[in-house]
Amino acid sequence: MRAILTNFGTLGDIQPFVALAVELKRHGHQPVLAAAPSYRALARQHDVDFIPVGPDLREAQSGITQAMMGSPDVVHSAGGMLQLFQPLLEALPLMFQDLRAACQGADVLVSGRVQPVARMVHDLTHLPFVTVLVEHSGSGGGSPAFQFAVRGLVNPLREAHGLPPLDNPLVDGLSNQLVLTALSRHVRPPASDLPPHHHTVGYCLVDEPAFTPDAELASFLAEGEPPVCITFGSMTHADPAALTDTLVAATVRAGRRALIQHGWSGLGQRVLPPTVRALGQVPHSWLFSRVSCVVHHGGAGTTGAAFRAGVPQVVVPHTYDQFTWGEVVQQQGCGGAALPIGELSAERLGDALSAVHARADIQASAARLGEQLRAEHGTMKARQLLEDLVRRVGLATDSKAEDEADAEDEGRQQRRKSALKQQRARKVET
Incomplete structure (x- = not known):
């Protein structure tokens, strides 16, 4: 199974995907971390294949954080948020192009909530799609102004590719197939009314037993x-x-x-x-x-x-x-x-x-x-659910493809029979 794992953000946003990639590789799969160029060294450190996605926006991310720290009210200003997002808006087409190219030949796309172009790639390619969250799905929508700014960031590119806009991309952009919450139920129990494709698996953290300090x-x-x-x-x-x-x-x-x-x-x-x-x-x-x-x-x-x-x-x-x-x-x-x-x-x-x-x-x-958290195995549970999805959706996709191929063959045979009948009819007329 070739899995593309992607997210946007800081080290804390990327590390759960590195942990899952290490787990997938340990079990014979082919994970690829697709993230900003600055995370290449992190992937190499864990012997994970890497594909850069978009430009390195670390300075822009720092600027956004500093602006929000200096003026917390900016999250309630739609215009202020749009202005902060301008560097990301300019980078979005390249991010989409890079991620779509990375998904060629992949079996599944695994993305974080804040990766703004992953849902677009899924909607256009119909590649099996998994969302990984670090908080329960009911959280993370942001203030109305923040939601407005994210719509202004994501929807123009979606519409340019013939896709319908999303009312709240941070919520509506989640997978409809599998959502994995990388959070322990001992820390924050999940809601009792979550959809059946939502699973709380526990923290996905990278263990470093072989690390040697200086x-x-x-x-x-x-x-x-x-x-x-x-x-x-x-x-x-x-x-x-x-x-x-x-x-x-x-x-x-x-x-x-x-x-x-x-x-x-x-x-x-x-x-x-x-x-x-x-x-x-x-x-x-x-x-x-x-x-x-x-x-x-x-x-x-x-x-x-x-x-x-x-x-x-x-x-x-x-x-x-x-x-x-x-x-x-x-x-x-x-x-x-x-x-x-x-x-x-x-x-x-x-x-x-x-x-x-x-x-x-x-x-x-x-x-x-x-002690409770060390007894959990979040990355193992996430990997198993991911394998189950690809096995289930893959079989369904293969079956559908076979049915379509059979229907196409039957159509060709019917067309041949029709053509032969027409030829015989013309011969009879002559």
């Missing part, structure tokens, strides 16, 4: 108590140096050693005290199990990785659905109230770190949930 990181981890890990992923900040100072001061206030990941902002790139180390890209599945607490932005993937590691969390939401994930962490008893980035201070973060380390109930809740 000597400096290995030494730092070994020389004292487990440190705090601070990671804001793809979030960008106007003054990374000042934010780094705040983070360092918070760890000093709490009396904790710390690891600060650079992320897209380049945090930690200054002189640091001996109790703090900066580091680049390190797999969260490896790192989080070796720290005492994770301070993060509340991305769905990072939250899931911290849940699975069984460690307490301090969520510092920046934008999007990160505030919701901060609430989920608190509801699960795995952390206290979230600290929005606009309200962050060394005092507040330091006190939050002290609290999660002092509270036995938070430690116990995090450990218990981690």
Whole structure:
């Protein structure tokens, strides 16, 4: 089975598809990651075939995030959202062209919700289509202004290819054949009235048992108590140096050693005290199990990785659905109230770190949930459902093709018989 796996967005949006690709390849299939050119190295790291889709829009994505952080009301302005989406609007035709070409000879297309052209490719090619979500399907429609902007992004290209417009592409663009929610029911139980083709499979995370840290990181981890890990992923900040100072001061206030990941902002790139180390890209599945607490932005993937590691969390939401994930962490008893980035201070973060380390109930809740999640096998369940769909739809497609071929052969025979009768009739007339 040749499977094209695609999504648009940041590392957290792409990683579930890498996890599924690794699982598919392990079972003899031919997965291909089709994503922005900047993810080629990620695919190579996991020995997964890669096809670039569209241009690299990292700067545009950072600009959108910063604009929404600086002016949260922009999500309620249709004109403001359309303006933010302009770079994506210009890139959409190339993304569609690249993804459609990548699907030549494929057996199935597997896409995230925020890949704007995947549903178009399915509608035009009728390739079996699967949607993978990181949140239940009832979420993710966005504000009315956001929906308006997404319609303005997607529908002109759909109409140019003879396809009907979608009222809400983030909801109406989901697969009608199979929807996989890569989220644990222990974290957020699914609704009881989901359609039968919707399945909650559990987190799809890449395990990195073979990862080897560099000597400096290995030494730092070994020389004292487990440190705090601070990671804001793809979030960008106007003054990374000042934010780094705040983070360092918070760890000093709490009396904790710390690891600060650079992320897209380049945090930690200054002189640091001996109790703090900066580091680049390190797999969260490896790192989080070796720290005492994770301070993060509340991305769905990072939250899931911290849940699975069984460690307490301090969520510092920046934008999007990160505030919701901060609430989920608190509801699960795995952390206290979230600290929005606009309200962050060394005092507040330091006190939050002290609290999660002092509270036995938070430690116990995090450990218990981690055990439950590590017993799940989200990527295995997703792979099995994907195989079932292709087997079922493929057989139906093959049968239909055979029926059409038989009908065409029968039609040819009837036409031949008719032509022979006409020839005989003409001979009789002469």
